[in-house]
Amino acid sequence: MFKKVLNTLITTNVSFYLTYFKGIIAEQEGIIMINLPRGTQDILPGESERWQFVEQQFVNICKRYNYQEIRTPIFEHTELFQRGVGDTTDIVQKEMYTFEDRGGRSLTLRPEGTASVVRAFVQNKLYGAAIQPQKLFYNGPMFRYERPQQGRMRQFVQLGIEALGSADPAIDAEVIALAMNFYRGLGLSSLKLVINSLGDQESRLSHKRALIDHFNPYKAELCSDCQVRLEQNPLRVLDCKKDHDHPAMQSAPKILDFLTVEADHYFTKVRVYLDAMDIPYQVDPNLVRGLDYYNHTAFEIMSEAEGFGAITTLSGGGRYNGLVEDLGGQPTPGIGFALSVERLLMALEAEKIKLPIDQQLDCFIVALGAEAELKAVQIQDQLRLADIQVDKDYSGRKMKAQFKAADRLNAKHVIIIAEQELIDQQALVKDMVTGNQQLIGFEQIVDYMKEVL
Incomplete structure (x- = not known):
């Protein structure tokens, strides 16, 4: 029953109840869920x-x-x-x-x-x-x-x-x-x-005496913290959040008058x-x-x-x-x-200020077949050593799914390596903004990517 409700909530995207029912199911199945401590936060990718x-x-x-x-x-x-x-x-x-x-x-x-x-x-x-x-x-x-x-x-x-x-x-x-x-x-x-x-120090001592003289008649009306502060550090009474609106605060001696x-x-x-x-x-x-x-x-x-x-x-x-x-x-x-x-x-x-953060990936390698995967790993390493941001598929997905992954990563370019590319010793490089495609020799890919980026 709970799993049915959970599936319904997934489709309606009701995040609060989704989390709630997940906790109930986890508890029933003997899973201990550990959340982050109160007053802390996870700062996730994207943020x-x-x-x-x-x-x-x-x-x-x-x-x-x-x-x-x-x-x-x-x-x-x-x-x-x-x-x-x-x-x-x-x-x-x-x-x-x-x-x-x-x-x-x-x-x-x-x-x-x-x-x-x-x-x-x-x-x-x-x-x-x-x-x-x-x-x-x-x-x-x-x-x-x-x-x-x-x-x-x-x-x-x-x-x-x-x-x-x-x-x-x-x-x-x-x-x-x-x-x-x-x-x-x-x-x-x-x-x-x-x-x-x-x-x-001299200014503060004079001001301290004036504050004590000013607040002493109201001491019983102040919060317990301020009653202690009045004896130890009366300047801190002025910083109290609880007694901020007390009339004595408005008429308290100002430090500028004692400089x-x-x-x-x-x-x-x-x-x-x-x-x-x-x-x-x-x-x-x-x-x-x-x-x-x-x-x-x-x-x-x-x-x-x-x-x-x-x-x-x-x-x-x-x-x-x-x-x-x-x-x-x-x-x-x-x-x-x-x-x-x-x-x-x-x-x-x-103030609705968007920071100029480039969240695009320089390039994504789409590889089909075991030999193409090996060549992709080699080219990927060469590009990274040349300070170019690059990623590839690690799930054995088909070409269409790999292109979807490139889109999700907002890749600027896609490098395609398949059977024909291996025979010709060159990759098909696609500009994901303009749609232009160009065949580039494996040995020239690093220089080419440096130039277009």
């Missing part, structure tokens, strides 16, 4: 090419700005993130995937990229390299245990950069410009850049550089970012595209002078940003 494209574009722009790639482990000692990201952050308190290895050491799947890059900077003594500042970029999966939703997964991919060793506000502007120009280069136009200054002369001058210079590059921005004194290590410049880039979703942030970053010291290094200024590939792809879809 993975979009990921490859945007990742390669990021590599290209980083090279233009003279950033070099760094690769760090997917898991680190838990203490790295406790000290680097901050004990008071939601990431450390609620979202990290932490486990003990067989030696009893506490390890954590990295929830973000900056702490790992700074750890590598210190451990590998990159501060002593001849070229300073060290300008680095990375690409890799991150892990946070949070409620999965569109564009926010438990395993997600971040692209990011870090510039370590310069306190020049010009490099703050460069980091922001790289991010903005990366998005623009992909065709995104509905972008909003928001910037703020979190000030130097020292030096911090205010620094922020002014960042804006001057952005103006010089014609990069529009808005100053938002409520922007604080979610990590403890930020100071001075902080920024976020958002999508204003219709239908993008309630969570508009595409990327964010800022300056983190002091983080290198916190992780055991010498005083070293730093700044960086990270972006989510998942949210980038959502923004491209919202």
